Amino acid sequence: MQQESQMMTQTSIQHGVFLSISPRLHQVCSSDFVAQQWWSYLWGIDNVANFGDLQLLSIQFRVLASLCSLANQSIDNDKTAFLSNKLVTLEAISLSLFQAQINSLTAAFITQTPDKFRHTQSYIYKTFRANQLLTIPETNWQIAFTAAAYNYVVATVPRTSFGNNYSCITSLDSFSRPLYIDANSNTTVLPGVVASCLPIDGIRLSTLECFFDSNCILNLTSIASTRTTTIWIARPLNASTPSNYSSNTLIGSLVDSLFVEDWGIASNYSSYFASCAPHSCSYQYIDHNTILYIITTLLGLYGGLTVVLSFIVWYGWRMYQKIMRWVQIAPRSTSARVVPFQPTIHIE
Numbered sequence: 001m002q003q004e005s006q007m008m009t010q011t012s013i014q015h016g017v018f019l020s021i022s023p024r025l026h027q028v029c030s031s032d033f034v035a036q037q038w039w040s041y042l043w044g045i046d047n048v049a050n051f052g053d054l055q056l057l058s059i060q061f062r063v064l065a066s067l068c069s070l071a072n073q074s075i076d077n078d079k080t081a082f083l084s085n086k087l088v089t090l091e092a093i094s095l096s097l098f099q100a101q102i103n104s105l106t107a108a109f110i111t112q113t114p115d116k117f118r119h120t121q122s123y124i125y126k127t128f129r130a131n132q133l134l135t136i137p138e139t140n141w142q143i144a145f146t147a148a149a150y151n152y153v154v155a156t157v158p159r160t161s162f163g164n165n166y167s168c169i170t171s172l173d174s175f176s177r178p179l180y181i182d183a184n185s186n187t188t189v190l191p192g193v194v195a196s197c198l199p200i201d202g203i204r205l206s207t208l209e210c211f212f213d214s215n216c217i218l219n220l221t222s223i224a225s226t227r228t229t230t231i232w233i234a235r236p237l238n239a240s241t242p243s244n245y246s247s248n249t250l251i252g253s254l255v256d257s258l259f260v261e262d263w264g265i266a267s268n269y270s271s272y273f274a275s276c277a278p279h280s281c282s283y284q285y286i287d288h289n290t291i292l293y294i295i296t297t298l299l300g301l302y303g304g305l306t307v308v309l310s311f312i313v314w315y316g317w318r319m320y321q322k323i324m325r326w327v328q329i330a331p332r333s334t335s336a337r338v339v340p341f342q343p344t345i346h347i348e
Contacts, residue, residue: 011090011276016083018272019102021109022264023075027241029068029259032234033061033211042220044227053179054224056195060203064251067203071117071258078113092276095269102267114258121255125200176205181223190220192248204252212237212247 042058182188192209210216
């Protein structure tokens with residue numbers, strides 16, 4: 001195994017240098033159904049006094065266009081902030097470690113960006129409901145006029161009936177009913193399209209099933225044409241376009257995921273390496289011993305030991321012999337006695 005250590009000239013590099021993010025949104029956000037011509041056509045030339053479900057549908061499509069725009073803006077803001085962050089490393093990291101770190105960073109980005117958007121939307125919804133604001137189509141509250149006995153007070157009261165004694169004060173966004181787009185507002189409905197207490201609730205609880213079907217769109221267009229002087233036919237959504245969502249997926253699910261089909265994240269290790277500009281490089285080579293290496297080492301060790309032992313034995317024996325000869329000579333030298341000289345004295 002080979003390990004590389006490269007000291008960097010630049011230790012912090014912006015994500016945008018080696019990362020790119022190009023999200024692809026659901027096709028509805030670039031379709032005719034979020035265009036002003038479409039919702040203006042559905043609204044027609046009637047005033048608010050003649051408000052019907054067709055105008056409510058127009059409002060819901062206007063809300064859908066706003067949600068697409070907000071989602072796109074939220075993605076751009078979070079993407080700009082993310083790409084301006086910096087990757088800090090003291091040494092240039094390897095390609096595998098670089099890819100692992102990028103995967104971790106982008107996974108957090110993909111999770112946190114929709115979460116922030118959902119929290120913001122939830123705050124707006126709750127604020128709107130808590131303040132009991134009256135919408136133009138009066139789907140949540142309706143105006144009530146009192147008689148002279150009550151001083152002609154104009155009040156707002158919660159809508160309690162969409163045909164089944166339902167109160168928008170208690171259930172909020174859990175209720176939905178069909179949208180009747182015919183003149184009598186009682187027969188013709190669009191598959192998958194519903195109304196609720198608020199237009200935003202209605203569009204979130206609806207699906208795009210009808211708008212993949214050209215016949216459904218023509219039916220809607222023919223009814224809307226009776227209330228306007230022009231005809232404008234929207235192009236249906238393309239069912240052959242690759243998508244993570246089916247035609248009967250709730251639009252609310254698309255909104256919560258920011259309408260994203262693919263985040264389009266790409267990384268470039270070469271750009272990272274060029275930006276960090278290593279000024280020195282060192283390698284550490286770690287090898288695992290093989291059987292051949294072990295056998296060779298043992299034989300070498302045996303040969304070395306043989307030579308060393310031969311040297312020790314030979315020179316040890318020679319030294320031993322010298323010591324023994326010295327020991328044998330030493331007693332003879334010490335056992336010889338010295339007789340002092342005694343002169344002879346003659347007496348006459």
